[in-house]
Amino acid sequence: MESDRALFAKVFLPHLRQGYQLARWMTGNAVDAEDVVQEASLRAFRSIRGFSGANPRGWVLAIVRNTANTWLTRNRADPMPAERLDADGSVIYREENADPETPEAVLLRKTTVDEVRRAVDALPAQFREVIVLREIEELDYRQIAEIAGIPLGTVMSRLSRARSMLFKALGDTQ
Amino acid sequence: MTIPEQIYEIDAYADGEVDPVRAIEIERLMAQKPELRQRYDSILNVRSALREAAAQDSASDLLQPRIERAIGRSTLSVTRWAALAASFLIGLLVAGALTWVLFVPRSPALAEMIVSAHMRSLLAEQPIDIASSDRHTVKPWLARKVPQSPDVVDLTQSGFPLIGGRVDVIDGEPVATIVYGHAKHLVSLMTFAKPVKLTADNTVAGFHLRSWSEGGLTYVAVSDIPERELASFESDLRHSKP
Numbered sequence: 001m002e003s004d005r006a007l008f009a010k011v012f013l014p015h016l017r018q019g020y021q022l023a024r025w026m027t028g029n030a031v032d033a034e035d036v037v038q039e040a041s042l043r044a045f046r047s048i049r050g051f052s053g054a055n056p057r058g059w060v061l062a063i064v065r066n067t068a069n070t071w072l073t074r075n076r077a078d079p080m081p082a083e084r085l086d087a088d089g090s091v092i093y094r095e096e097n098a099d100p101e102t103p104e105a106v107l108l109r110k111t112t113v114d115e116v117r118r119a120v121d122a123l124p125a126q127f128r129e130v131i132v133l134r135e136i137e138e139l140d141y142r143q144i145a146e147i148a149g150i151p152l153g154t155v156m157s158r159l160s161r162a163r164s165m166l167f168k169a170l171g172d173t174q
Numbered sequence: 175m176t177i178p179e180q181i182y183e184i185d186a187y188a189d190g191e192v193d194p195v196r197a198i199e200i201e202r203l204m205a206q207k208p209e210l211r212q213r214y215d216s217i218l219n220v221r222s223a224l225r226e227a228a229a230q231d232s233a234s235d236l237l238q239p240r241i242e243r244a245i246g247r248s249t250l251s252v253t254r255w256a257a258l259a260a261s262f263l264i265g266l267l268v269a270g271a272l273t274w275v276l277f278v279p280r281s282p283a284l285a286e287m288i289v290s291a292h293m294r295s296l297l298a299e300q301p302i303d304i305a306s307s308d309r310h311t312v313k314p315w316l317a318r319k320v321p322q323s324p325d326v327v328d329l330t331q332s333g334f335p336l337i338g339g340r341v342d343v344i345d346g347e348p349v350a351t352i353v354y355g356h357a358k359h360l361v362s363l364m365t366f367a368k369p370v371k372l373t374a375d376n377t378v379a380g381f382h383l384r385s386w387s388e389g390g391l392t393y394v395a396v397s398d399i400p401e402r403e404l405a406s407f408e409s410d411l412r413h414s415k416p
Contacts, residue, residue: 006337111223
């Protein structure tokens with residue numbers, strides 16, 4: 001029988017970089033990201049025997065994601081006012097972009113790395129995580145739904161909404 | 175007002191989530207409606223900026239060692255041996271420094287050196303230099319490093335899975351050490367070309383030692399597992415043939 005440590009090294013460590021990246025973008029800074037990843041690694045280690053063996057990357061990212069959310073709840077007030085979300089967490093869309101003929105701020109020039117980082121940091125957490133899982137971790141909708149524990153339709157609506165918010169923020173900086 | 179259905183379609187298209195037939199329809203739609211085309215271009219623009227930004231992220235090289243240390247500390251037994259090891263090492267340092275200041279450097283007894291090597295391995299990021307549960311990997315690796323390399327046997331059936339190997343330096347000599355796991359504990363098995371004299375009760379700082387000779391080599395097993403389990407480790411080892 002493999003030791004827990006050996007199993008952990010085989011399952012968790014290969015996805016350390018991606019886990020770190022997810023934590024880095026969810027928390028918005030490198031120092032907190034390392035704390036989150038360490039905490040997540042302990043959670044993973046403690047439950048390593050319960051891991052089914054299928055999709056280790058998804059398992060690792062889900063643990064990092066949950067740990068990051070716990071961290072965010074503890075350390076930050078969520079900037080998203082509750083009334084903008086309906087019961088299942090999907091968006092009740094109003095105010096900005098209310099005009100369907102001009103749905104987005106148009107990005108006419110290339111967005112810089114610093115701008116996009118700031119814009120993602122400014123997103124409410126539940127939108128930030130879907131955009132990071134999709135664009136940075138390059139997961140598909142089904143995988144995002146599993147990791148974030150939300151229905152597929154909510155993944156799509158949050159992703160669309162997150163993009164609209166990003167485009168608006170980035171458009172405004174021009 | 176909900177996000178127009180078409181916006182979802184553009185997003186799904188940009189995310190590679192639509193089938194080829196639908197993709198052609200969406201491309202036609204984008205050709206007709208510039209605002210949808212702009213949405214698509216914006217998605218790609220932000221995606222490329224995000225990936226460019228993410229490519230600059232990298233965890234500090236210390237993150238993985240830090241995690242491994244945290245994992246090491248997280249198990250009860252590890253906490254115990256880390257504490258033991260720390261107090262023992264501090265004790266050694268203080269004693270060593272005092273001795274050095276007052277008299278002359280002394281050389282610690284062999285048993286202490288063996289336990290120190292074992293404890294150092296527990297405190298290190300990796301208790302082993304080569305990680306492998308395959309004895310055919312560990313043996314040749316050790317053979318390249320030390321003059322007398324022991325047979326490496328697999329004791330997984332007996333509850334001591336092979337973890338790997340490392341080279342310790344004991345009394346100025348490189349020594350082949352094979353590392354086995356047992357529950358959450360580790361057993362270091364060292365091989366010496368000459369007889370080894372241990373302490374009377376074979377215990378140093380809470381670690382147990384067992385030594386036996388076979389085929390011209392002397393083996394010393396060291397671990398914090400209970401003495402009788404270490405004894406059964408010895409007997410399993412001696413009764414198994416590589």
